[in-house]
Amino acid sequence: MAYQQALSQGFTSCDECQRLVRVAEVTKRQVQRCPCCHSVVTVRKSKSLSRTWAWLLTGLILLIPANMLPVMEVIYLGSGSPDTIMSGVLHLVEAGMYPIAFVVFIASVFVPVVKLVGLVVLLVVVQWKLPISARQCTTLYRMIEFIGRWSMLDLFMISILVTLVDLGSIASITAGAGATAFASVVVATMFAAKTFDPRLIWDLRAPIYEQ
Amino acid sequence: MPALQKASISNPSNDREHWSACHDCDLLLPIHDITENQVARCPRCNAVLYRHKKNSINKTLAFSLSALLFYIPANMLPILTLNIYGNMGRNTMLNGVFRLWEQGFWWMALLVAICSILMPLFELILLLTISVAIKRQRYSAVLPFAIKLQHLTSSWAMLEVYLLGIIVAIVKMSDLGELVLGQALVCYLILLVFTLCALQSYDRHSVWLATEILRNKTRNNVNMKNKSWPISRL
Numbered sequence: 199m200a201y202q203q204a205l206s207q208g209f210t211s212c213d214e215c216q217r218l219v220r221v222a223e224v225t226k227r228q229v230q231r232c233p234c235c236h237s238v239v240t241v242r243k244s245k246s247l248s249r250t251w252a253w254l255l256t257g258l259i260l261l262i263p264a265n266m267l268p269v270m271e272v273i274y275l276g277s278g279s280p281d282t283i284m285s286g287v288l289h290l291v292e293a294g295m296y297p298i299a300f301v302v303f304i305a306s307v308f309v310p311v312v313k314l315v316g317l318v319v320l321l322v323v324v325q326w327k328l329p330i331s332a333r334q335c336t337t338l339y340r341m342i343e344f345i346g347r348w349s350m351l352d353l354f355m356i357s358i359l360v361t362l363v364d365l366g367s368i369a370s371i372t373a374g375a376g377a378t379a380f381a382s383v384v385v386a387t388m389f390a391a392k393t394f395d396p397r398l399i400w401d402l403r404a405p406i407y408e409q
Numbered sequence: 410m411p412a413l414q415k416a417s418i419s420n421p422s423n424d425r426e427h428w429s430a431c432h433d434c435d436l437l438l439p440i441h442d443i444t445e446n447q448v449a450r451c452p453r454c455n456a457v458l459y460r461h462k463k464n465s466i467n468k469t470l471a472f473s474l475s476a477l478l479f480y481i482p483a484n485m486l487p488i489l490t491l492n493i494y495g496n497m498g499r500n501t502m503l504n505g506v507f508r509l510w511e512q513g514f515w516w517m518a519l520l521v522a523i524c525s526i527l528m529p530l531f532e533l534i535l536l537l538t539i540s541v542a543i544k545r546q547r548y549s550a551v552l553p554f555a556i557k558l559q560h561l562t563s564s565w566a567m568l569e570v571y572l573l574g575i576i577v578a579i580v581k582m583s584d585l586g587e588l589v590l591g592q593a594l595v596c597y598l599i600l601l602v603f604t605l606c607a608l609q610s611y612d613r614h615s616v617w618l619a620t621e622i623l624r625n626k627t628r629n630n631v632n633m634k635n636k637s638w639p640i641s642r643l
């Protein structure tokens with residue numbers, strides 16, 4: 199079987215309902231709408247590269263305060279001991295809770311970094327038209343999309359801990375400024391993954407696929 | 410080969426309903442009628458194009474309704490209670506958000522509220538609305554809107570990540586005092602399982618097809634016999 203790229207035949211699929219629509223010629227002020235679900239149909243996600251770069255750079259910059267500033271502070275008898283993301287993981291390692299330390303490390307340190315680096319790789323591949331396996335790039339993109347949400351682990355955990363330890367002036371746990379930055383990193387990377395269009399990778403390849 | 414290729418080029422314009430474009434690599438592919446529990450994948454990039462889900466609407470309806478029953482207890486009752494020398498610290502899904510807000514971390518409170526409380530609720534309500542509408546074969550303008558909104562909520566509803574948060578919190582706090590698991594933990598787990606089941610049985614692609622058929626039916630009362638296949642997939 200030989201298959202064609204949809205765009206080269208004047209077709210595209212609606213992002214919302216996946217229906218095949220013929221690409222209509224529209225002026226700058228007009229938009230094309232899907233006949234089935236009435237969503238705006240664009241051949242590729244609009245301004246995909248610049249939007250993804252913007253979210254990505256936001257995420258990269260915020261990653262610094264997210265890791266340097268304390269995400270959580272344990273206040274015991276008036277004196278606080280702040281915890282950054284990494285020191286929280288190290289505390290778990292010291293306490294011998296290796297599996298949980300590993301899970302927290304993966305979700306809070308590894309996943310955001312992998313997401314940001316992976317998206318930079320994809321953007322570079324598309325912009326410099328690098329001859330890297332499009333199939334592998336697509337797999338990388340799917341992985342980035344899938345793992346993103348698990349970074350919320352740290353924020354959920356903090357929201358639980360602040361309510362569990364509340365002994366007034368004796369001991370309490372509060373969130374830290376780093377948590378705000380970290381929350382923003384999660385949001386920025388999720389938007390970055392959403393605005394990237396994997397079809398751009400395949401647009402660099404031949405429009406005919408022979409099986 | 411050239412004949413085949415020509416066929417694949419000319420066909421979509423005549424018979425667009427039976428062609429699709431891969432959402433990941435934009436390859437033009439014929440839609441095959443797949444049988445039970447089969448998955449149609451893109452031959453080039455291996456993307457899942459559509460899967461056959463048996464009894465999709467009934468299951469979505471049943472699971473989302475059951476999940477909603479457990480939503481309020483899961484959110485209001487204490488999930489964990491920590492007893493430190495007689496001082497009880499109770500955690501419910503809601504009071505974690507309020508506590509963060511009180512401490513001045515409104516942005517984080519908002520995000521936790523959206524991902525663990527609001528979006529899971531919206532998602533269930535929307536799944537219920539959609540499946541009831543299609544089950545009753547009623548078309549209203551709310552239906553397409555609900556399907557689009559559900560698509561939006563699905564990436565922000567993170568109940569399953571919250572479970573990991575609970576587990577880490579349990580491990581971290583277990584040596585600080587006496588940790589009691591609350592009734593809401595059970596409600597939360599049931600809510601989580603039912604939500605995942607509802608999402609697993611929901612098939613957005615065939616819901617859109619059914620919606621279009623329902624709309625055409627209500628609009629001009631046309632006999633849509635030739636389009637009966639998507640309905641049979643539900």
Ligand SMILES: [Zn+2]
Pocket residue numbers: 431432433434435436451452453454455456
């Ligand atoms: Zn594909």
